[in-house]
Amino acid sequence: MRGRGMYRRHFVIVALFLLVIGAYFPLVHADRGMIPVVPDVSVYEPGQKAIIAWNGQTEIMILSTDVFASNETTVLEVLPLPSSPEVEAASFDSFEEIQRLIWREGISQFAYKSYEEARGGSIEIVFHEQIGSHNLTVVKASDVQELVEWMSGLLAGQEIALSDYEEAINHYMERGFRYYVLDLITITPEERSVNPILYKFTSYFLYYPLVISSPIGGESRITLFLLTEDRVDINGDHSPFQTVYYKIYKQGWTTQNPIQFVLSKGDLAKVDLRIAELFSDYAWLTVFEYEGNLSQLTRDLMISENDLNAEENSVGNFIVQIDLQTNLILHTLLGAACTLAGVFSTYLIMRKKQKNNQD
Template sequence: MRRPFRFELTIFAFVFLLSTPTVVYADRGMIPIQPEVSVYEPGQKAIIAWNGREEILILSTDVLSNGETFVLEMLPLPSNPSRVELASFKSFEEINKKIWGRGFKTYGERSLKVEEGVEIVFREKIGTHDITIVKAADTSELVRWMTVFLRNSNITKEVSLQNFEPVVEDYMARGFRYYVLDIITVSPEQRSVEPILYRFNTSFLYYPLKITSPVGGNTQITLFILTEGSIQDGYHPLRMAGYQTPNGWEPIKIWLSSGELSKIDIRIGGLLNDGAWLTVLTYNGRLDALTDDLMIAEEAITPTNQGSTPLGFIIALSVILGATCTLAGVVTTFLIMRSKERAKHQTH
């Protein structure tokens, strides 16, 4: 049974490497009519589909360590997500195909002692992910519970959560009560972790950035955003990605039909069944510079009706055309009658 939503928000989170820091790097060339983003570059990648009421968030993170170790990903959530499911990297590849195609076309279960105030609401192994969702209202209780959680998960490395307490406290103060804990194993070879899909109610588009600030180091973030309206500007420190063409820079803004969205993920096609705009926001820099979350209200998204004509417009156009045809018929009849009358007078 779904729990009531305290208010409509969501967030994705930060990565703990339980032994060595995460290393993220990128090396890109630039050729004419080439998009500035690629799903094959290392870093955080997310597909965010939002219809004004509900959001689907597909997350994929590339991580690398100097030896085999565990990674704990934490996602603070203000409500219990209605879906937590395995997704596919093919979703990102399908978006990549759309971006490149448009560019060239257009421009050339373990038992745990539950701390008082911490409640486990979900526990499941999904692919390589060992996911636990807890509900908590106090930062210190959550941190104590996480210490026991890691120990009971056979993670013997000492993990310091002290640097994250102020950030978690901030989310607690803003009403976030649900926290997703995802344990995965990382090998020395850099790889993309199997994407996970989260679906939840939210009154505005949201992607967390601030929660990553205590980690330190550099990162690259690429957000593929799908909305019914068009996003007009970048949101600092994120910037809008575009195409580098022989004639200059052009933003990536692509209208996708419901069928095209379903090729990305059938669940996204169902969420945005009238089609959506694809916009890409990116960040490349230090994690400690991410002091605000991405929050886009519905009012900030320009309404569009790409691919369909409004019913009111069709009715109005039909009325105008009908009236025009009627008037033309009356005028034609009048002219014929006058012509016959003139001919009759000439006969007499």
């Protein structure tokens, strides 16, 4: 009995050890092998990262940028927007939650197959606030030269060259953009992620500005996590971005599936409650990425409702599949219950016969 007790104890310890190992190192099992499923994206890579949620009328953009310089200096980031934004603090936790949801989907998917006043003119300050390390000013402008001159006055003594930005700003002025977010931050030689800022504004297209970054130049990586009511058509022209994929390594060869799936209202709330409020029920997550020289950026990302596959939205199929899986589980449980009932009935009959024989 003691040996049997020791055996059981060892078995329990080994089982718990395997459960712990399985929890910390989730591998996907299929076709009797272990197939690592790796989403080819990380929120910890240096570069620009943005979560962009758009419901057809309103966009929320949570923007985070990794910055560094050879010496401590002050830089100005300019963000052209199609309408006046609400500007609030955000958290990097939102990006970490997106990363966690992408990993979760990959596993489940493949396991089962201070500022100066404006100087008049066309410049109007509509918002200013210090949020963490960000000195944020939102201005409304309609003249390129006046905006550049106003920015030069704002940055007096900061030794920031604006001449390279004039052409890029003119690009947006000609397209009717009138609102510009000016973000003045101090950076150091150590690369770090600046605390994310949330922008909420009216837009009839999903939007992320790129041309404004072209004067900066240099190699960078831009990762966008898009949240939309319907599925983004990844076969459309969204250059310079490319769709990011799950990479599946199996028996010496590699296959891939796009990172594109449905997030529930609860999932969206975990990312950011303000994002969850944009959507009535769920949202599609799609991941885009660009890696290259910023000077090559000649167009912004703009996605209209025509670029969404509402008619091919497979949420219905997704729900049906869940129902089928649920039905399968219910049928399995029902079958097991019937089997147990049969075994128990047989046991009772045999006991009754045995008792009669004894009598």
